[in-house]
Amino acid sequence: MQELINAQFNLVGLIGNPIKHSLSPLLHNYLFNMLNIKAVYLAFPVENHFLERAVQGLVALNAKGFNVTIPYKESIIPFLNKLDDLAKDVGAVNTVVIDQGTSIGYNTDVSGFLKSLKKNGFDPKDKVTAVIGTGGAARAAIIGLLHAGSSQVHIIGRNIDKAQQIFDIYANSHANKLKVIEIDKTASVFEQCALIVNATPIGMYGYLEKSMPLSEEYIPNQCLIYDMVYNPLETVLLKKAKSKGCQVINGLDMLIYQGADAFKLWTGIEPPIDLIYDFLKKHVTI
Numbered sequence: 001m002q003e004l005i006n007a008q009f010n011l012v013g014l015i016g017n018p019i020k021h022s023l024s025p026l027l028h029n030y031l032f033n034m035l036n037i038k039a040v041y042l043a044f045p046v047e048n049h050f051l052e053r054a055v056q057g058l059v060a061l062n063a064k065g066f067n068v069t070i071p072y073k074e075s076i077i078p079f080l081n082k083l084d085d086l087a088k089d090v091g092a093v094n095t096v097v098i099d100q101g102t103s104i105g106y107n108t109d110v111s112g113f114l115k116s117l118k119k120n121g122f123d124p125k126d127k128v129t130a131v132i133g134t135g136g137a138a139r140a141a142i143i144g145l146l147h148a149g150s151s152q153v154h155i156i157g158r159n160i161d162k163a164q165q166i167f168d169i170y171a172n173s174h175a176n177k178l179k180v181i182e183i184d185k186t187a188s189v190f191e192q193c194a195l196i197v198n199a200t201p202i203g204m205y206g207y208l209e210k211s212m213p214l215s216e217e218y219i220p221n222q223c224l225i226y227d228m229v230y231n232p233l234e235t236v237l238l239k240k241a242k243s244k245g246c247q248v249i250n251g252l253d254m255l256i257y258q259g260a261d262a263f264k265l266w267t268g269i270e271p272p273i274d275l276i277y278d279f280l281k282k283h284v285t286i
């Protein structure tokens, strides 16, 4: 039987707005329970003007840490005491560890993305790649690919200014490996790519779910197509790519590994990936 919460339980949280849709409380409470860890995970919807006080409050309450989601992954940074190198490089935080009154920001979207590529047998080293999108998930993929040795990462966005902003942020360390491409000038770029990542919500349930972030004729035959969307597990993009003979990856593996990495940061315990996979498959599939 599940142990009732008592005074020995630690607090882990999620801050963002809105957060009602988040699977993280279900997932982490399930893992705490299965692995007999005395902790509870709660979701806190936080208004923008309370963000700093919410962080200070969680530190003051001696919480173990928390996840950060939309829209605070970037704006939370000034309110944290330290940043892990990868989070610093991305300029975004999705996991915070609180250690003896010090808050430390991490980005497990990057590690989750890279682990999902490894699990599927893809090594970005010396490969030409493309990332469609210019939001937080795109930044995690771009930095991940650069860290993993991709020879060229094309940043593809409908808003060229946003793509250029990402280029400018990473230009100091990686300028020669980055290229900004407008979304309607991509045909010749995709032909050179070993990996194309969709980091937009296009294809997700409730958001252009019958659409694709690139035209079918631009999907190269010999390419890995990665869709960060996990709801549905097979988007129209992945269906079409498969029918062209491409290898495909959906967003579930990244979701699993970023959650597992956050869990390990708070507890020091590596949760069994199979346990997370079975749990999420039940809750994510539509």
Ligand code: NAP
Binding pocket: 109, 112, 133, 134, 135, 136, 137, 138, 157, 158, 159, 162, 199, 200, 201, 202, 204, 208, 228, 229, 230, 251, 252, 254, 255, 256, 258
């Ligand atoms: P975000 O910060 O809101 O960024 C979304 C990006 O998609 C922006 O660049 C946006 O362009 C672009 N976009 C939206 N609609 C578009 C359209 N119709 N045509 C072209 N571009 C469009 O969101 P995010 O956090 O990066 O997340 C992006 C997707 O990745 C979501 O579906 C999210 O669920 C998924 N994700 C999955 C995982 C995972 O673990 N599998 C992790 C993180 C995110 P503008 O800036 O011009 O609006």
